[in-house]
Amino acid sequence: MYYGGQSAAAAVEAVYRAESRRVLATLIRLLGDFDRAEEALHDAFAAALQQWPREGVPGNPRAWLVSAGRFKAIDALRRRARFDASLRLLAEQLEGEADKTELDEVEDDRLRLIFTCCHPALPADARVALTLRAVCDLTTEEIARAFLAAPATIAQRIVRAKARIRDAHISYRVPEREELPARLDSVLRVIYLVFNEGYSASAGPALTRADLSAEAIRLGRLLLELLPDAEVMGLLALMLLHDARRAARTDAAGDLVRLEEQDRSVWDRRQIDEGLQLVRRALTSPAPGAYALQAAIVAVHAEVESAEQTDWAQIVRLYDVLLGLSPSPVVELNRAVAVAMRDGPAAGLELVDELLARGDLHDYHLSHAARADLLRRLGRITEAREAYRAALQLVRLEPERRFLQRRLEELE
Template sequence: MASVHRELERVYHRDSRRVLATLIRLLDDFTLAEEALQEAFAAAAQQWPVDGVPDNPAAWLIRTGQRRGIDQIRRRQTARQYAHLLIPDDTAADEFDDQTIADDRLRLLFTCCHPGLAMPARLALTLREMCGLTTEQVASALLQKPATLAQQIVRAKRKIRDARIPYEVPSADELPERLPGVLRVIYLVFNEGYSRSDGDAVVDVSLTDEAIRMATELAYSLPHGEVHGLLALMLLHHARREAREDECGDLVTLDEQDRSRWDRTHILAGMEWLQQAMAETPTGAYTLQACIAAEHARANTYDDTDWRRIALLYDALYRRQPSPVIALNRAVAMAMRDGPEQGLSLLDELAGEKQIVNYHLYHAARADLHRRAGNFSEARKAYERAHALAAQGPERRFLQRRIAELDHAGGEAAAP
């Protein structure tokens, strides 16, 4: 019996989101599908120890969940409105094969990321429905109160219902307009996992893994240059995850990372997806960012990094996507190629950008370039500003260490 319960737990982690996606299609109701999913797993916990684990657990759970959902509809005395949901008892298990379930996952992704929903709602709904996070976990990830986040998700589901947002993959004509929004949500999920907004962990692997899984499914189902580019970018970044913090959980910067701890399997996979992305034209922003990540992956040491090529890639990226954050990264790359003064000059040009002046990494970059230039007093001021704005524990400890190092260096310089 213990082995059956272990298998049920494994099936839940592997298949619950896939089963939910199909139940949403079959029952045409997010909340009802979620309740049916829980009831299906409760039924499995009772039946599988007696009857054994079915050959196709996902199909069993879908059939059971659909019946439980229909039972709920009947109890609400609205069965006649949902007659199209009823299925005969002899429905073949292969009607819920892997391809059907994968298609439903894709439908759910495009529904959660529909442009009729505000971006915060898209992200919250994707984290809740696609990634399987609890409302409390989503609220923590998005720095919101659970009650506020719960209402946001409820409103999003109501909007999907009332606006009759279709549960479908867009047509080929609609895809160019719809795909960028989906990719942005996936990348936001990845970024929240790769560099948490707050808390005491550098990486939330569950979120980065889920974002990579969503992008992988999308890449196989809808081959497209920017899908390949985003997947490559995430894999190349994710390859560094083990080296980004030390045994105490403290942040390790790129120049100090032990590159032998980088995941070569992820790097090779990222390079392969990047090759496919580069074969598509025109080259998009995610593909350009993946090219930059690939330059870091190719360098055996930090000193071997081809900053000239990275600076050129950032030039191209900035022309395509002239955002303050890209400008910040471009300035750092220019500093590594041409010297810290050049980077500081470019960062000074961003000082009037509202989006950037309260961004802790802007001040951390200024501090680092001042430190490299020997301007320790200015470096300390910028580190203090970055420390005041940072919310993540490891980043705050790193910045505090930098301040302490400057104080120590200043003390040594002042000693007789």
């Protein structure tokens, strides 16, 4: 089918939105270098803008772009070969290899790209930045805004990550079965870190970044589509169930609304239903993992119509299992809050005080905020004020700071 110039340009833009990450993933496989593949991607779409208005949009735009990008890269290598003889050899090698662009191969390329960006040999912050850039197509400026960093800092992380992949000869592949558990865990951690930064930002004026959480959910869906693992189901369920409450987490002024005070009628029931189905599938696997258990805890909240109906005994039991599987002070803190809801604030306070006495979570504002709330409920007002002040010294997110300040002012 042939298009006029304007329609063809619109088609190029639509194909870019739908296919550019797939094309980039395949070009990275074919060319063996992130920067070379990104340059080839740019050249391929530039060629499309020139040729498609005259010749029409090809029947398989993705294959056309991969082929165009590959040959543009070979031409570029040949032009530079007069300065570097090794580039001539590389160009000849690339030209001699088969151009594999079958659908299954391309889908595998997307999975390879995720595992490469999240390789455990890369620093954690570099994994996140490279994943958002290469897989999600966020700009350096968008990533910098999301993590309250300078664009130059994010750019350096991405450059260093690419150099590390190149210099360490990190394989662009899906790990073998025996390697998969450790490597998959790294991928899931990166995706959940991206989600959490969008769902509950670590600092700044806004509580949430919907676009960042949406990118993490999109990655989770992609990973589940390509790798139907129980822990992938658990992570996607966890993100969907959390994100379903987004509209109720803040009021019109942008202030924090506690879970028990949220208007549950505005929760996204479609996302909740999808999340609950995934939780059930994940929990019926032979050995449910930490993400599946966390999703099951969130599901207990999502299944009831009011906070008063929450089955806190079941939540405590789930935390017990989670602690046995993946012990951490944060999980202990969350379990302590659940125990307080089941057995009363004194029981929860004892557990929180034990945590703080060990030195765990001393610099974590939520541990002091939880302690302050339990002291408030026990009527120990002077101690509650001190705990709220300790939390305020540590909090970095403005809506949380305002919430804690209001609580403190109520007691004063």
